Amino acid sequence: MVFSDEDNxxxxxxxxxxxxxxxxxxxxxxxxxxxxxPSHQGKDVDKIAHExxxxxxxxxxxxxxxxxxxxxxxxxxxxxLFIKKVLGLNFE
Numbered sequence: 001m002v003f004s005d006e007d008n009x010x011x012x013x014x015x016x017x018x019x020x021x022x023x024x025x026x027x028x029x030x031x032x033x034x035x036x037x038p039s040h041q042g043k044d045v046d047k048i049a050h051e052x053x054x055x056x057x058x059x060x061x062x063x064x065x066x067x068x069x070x071x072x073x074x075x076x077x078x079x080x081l082f083i084k085k086v087l088g089l090n091f092e
Contacts, residue, residue: 003086005044006044006048007086008086008087009037009041009044009045009048010048010051010052010082010086011082011083011085011086011087012036012037012087013033013045013048013049013052014052014057014071014079014082014083015083015087015089016033016035016036017033017058017069017070017071018071018076018079018080018083018091022069022070022071023070023071023073023076024070024071024073025070026070027061027068027069027070028068028069028070029066029067029068029069030049030060030066030067030068030069031066033045033046033049033069034046049069053069056072056075057071057072057075057078057079058070058071058072059071059072
């Protein structure tokens, strides 16, 4: 099955957060979501990250030093299925 570039970026974003266990009360800065992607995809990554926030896969925590994000632990099963479907990676 062939997935779009947008789906690959979504899955990679979610995979990076899941691999680092940024779930629930553990947060990371919003700008770190772009790390690991080529610089010319920065705007696409921002747009897709905001889309994932609207869908509820990524939760936000506004702070005085910037926006913090983490994965929604209530949707972790859905997130892992999406990563497995698109990237073919499992979590045990």
